[in-house]
Amino acid sequence: MDEGQDRSGEAVVDEGRDGPGAPVVNEAQEESGGPVTVRGERLARAVEALGLSGRPVLVHASLRSFGAPLDGGADSLVDALLGAGCTVLVPAFTEPWHSVPPPASDRPARNGLDYTLPYREAGHALSTPYAPDCGLVNPSLGVLPVTVVARPGTRRGRHPLNSFAALGPEAAALIDGQDPGDVYAPLRALAERGGRTLLIGVGLNRMTTLHLAEQRSGRRLFRRWARLDDGRIATVEVGSCSEGFPRLEPWLRPHARTTIVHGSRWHAYPVPEVLATIAPALAAAPTLTRCSADCRACADATAGGPVDAYPGTGVVLPG
Ligand SMILES: [Zn+2]
DSSP: OOEEEOTTOOEEEOOTTOOTTOOOOOHHHHHHTOOOOBOHHHHHHHHHHTTOTTSEEEEEEOGGGGSSOBTTTHHHHHHHHHHTTOEEEEEOOOTTTTBOOOOTTOOOBSSSOOTTSOOTTGGGOOSSOOOTTSOOOOGGGOHHHHHHHHSTTOEEOOOSSSOEEEESTTHHHHHTTOBTTBTTHHHHHHHHTTOEEEEESOOGGGOTHHHHHHHHTTOOOEEEEEEOTTSOEEEEEEOOOOTTGGGGHHHHGGGOEEEEETTEEEEEEEHHHHHHHHHHHHHHOGGGGOOOTTOHHHHHHHTTSOBSSSOOTTOBOOO
């Protein structure tokens, strides 16, 4: 594969003819005048070019970024990764479903919430508690997590708001540590196994791994409340606002490997290096991730997150 530098200074592999504005079409279909699709073999080549083979990979994807349908849909992307020996890890969040309003007994300050206002998520609450086999995923995450959750053999964590799901040889090792009291166990397991975060046609504001870097920089995660699968209410942790994460691009750029598939730009980041770079950067300059001056979530998170006066995570509340 050719390897070079694009204008942003990122290492670019396998650029080929697939640059933006010059989409590659399937020659056979072009000749026949049929519909243009992105073939699985092209996805498999990109997986190999980015050095993902045999690794666990946390994937955030916009299938629209290809500008053409994938031949086989999101399943073809999953199969390209599995075919390379990867374990596919996805966020399968069900937030704000299953969340409940802040109980009067547990309202920490600096928690990204104004307790004097109606709890805005309460209107979305489902009457049913979360269960790992519920099959539900917030549609804002795109079609890939729904596809992974629906596949036979997928494992899914037990966090009622921010579960992860995984498919492949290391799925159990990634997922089984996640419970209501440990939201980012799958991300730690991903780092311990030399995993990668792969962004497919989406920006750094979708990079969940950076929430673990925030936590390692010394911040507390936000406290929320949710209904468990036995119907009880527990305190749980969730990430804060991620809209400021694109400001971390200069720190992440040296670690990125990039390829372009049919106009869709893929960035792969080694998770251990991301954490080793970003956690100390945020400890030294917490406001780096602040998205805007009037974002309450960013103000509270960059100040260190919630303060005291609440029990530990995963605690089941009375009543
Ligand atoms: Zn923000």
